[in-house]
Amino acid sequence: TGGSSGGSVNGLAGDPLASQSSGLKPLSEDPSGGESQPGTPLPIPGHSGLSIQEMVAMSPELDTYAITKKVKEVLTDNNLGQRLFGETILGLTQGSVSDLLARPKPWHKLSLKGREPFVRMQLWLQDPHSVEKLMDMKRLEKKAYMKRRLSSLSDGHSVDGVLPGPDYMQGSQSPGGQQQLKKPRVVLGPEEKEALKKAYQQKPYPSPKTIEELASQLNLKTSTVINWFHNYRSRIRRELFIEEIQAAGGMGPGSEGGSPSLRGSKSGEGDSCDGTESEGTVETRQGLGLGVGLEDHRGACKDQGMEVESEAGGSNDSPAEMDCSASGLAGPGSSCGQSGLGIFGLTEASSTSSASSTNVPARNPRDNNLRKKKAANLNNIIHRLEKAASKEDPSEWEF
DNA sequence: TCCTAGTCAATACT
């Protein structure tokens, strides 16, 4: 991939990580770069030469929340970092791992590709030697690091770049040979973000024209504004998923139940409710209904001029999920984790949250968010309706 | 062409 993107951690070319040690799978994805699809004849350790893709395809529904919870637990208990875990087990970078562990999307909302890390995690959890393997890896890294440090010290260089990470070379992408000066990362200031959020509240899907305006007003590139909207929408959507999971009782026993998710924008500002307003779960998926799930909750915060009161209280949620209904799981009850039945021995999934639960006493801050969600959701619906309206033939309407 | 899903990777935070 030309850019940094696809390549990924799996560039673990010659570092100690990949190969070695007991049979840790080097999760390499296709070397070529073709990425996603085909390749990956990754022979998962104990599973009859199936590629992960195949395993993912065959996998029954997994409880992503329980899996990440367990993984976090194991990692912290054993003092293993996300970076090591991500690079050696998942083939993802630290940031991605952090994100994944903190906000897992429910299984039924994941694409095949998105499910892969969870299947890997599940497999890892089931491996009785998972921890020790990773520990070995850690030791090796440390050793290598020390070595490098020593040698460079004698050379008189500093070893800063010693990001144990293998790749890291930005050179990989400069085929021509010369380093293209990397463009500095754009960092939006609080005011800019504020303005963008405001704009989002009024129009989650701004027109090109609006985007242009925003860009010039904020002095940003239009692509930055576009990216911001894309990212914001998708991240808010994710927050919603988390709520869904938790509202559905997804948390396990030990959990405190607090959702780490919704942390609106820093307190500061005067804005009463801003933060993660949201957008809707318009979840397209298979065309089900408008995602307006979320029961009603009232809430203060009437800013931005949107009022939004009632809406169809639809059940939202996804529809028909694939096979679902796991077949042979039946875990040992209580704790998730191990057990190992069936091909995967997966732990049952708490299945789709049929949301719409009427409970949820409504925790203070949550209320506002829900309201916002509904509001934004409506915007989404409107967006879609407008789109549909542009189609003459009703049969083309999607909803 | 526009959107979403997934990620990367820089960098802010702890």
Add this chain to the structure above:
DNA sequence: AGTATTGACTAGGA
């Protein structure tokens, strides 16, 4: 040093 956040980018769907 490890973790969290987030702008940018790729792939793929419609």
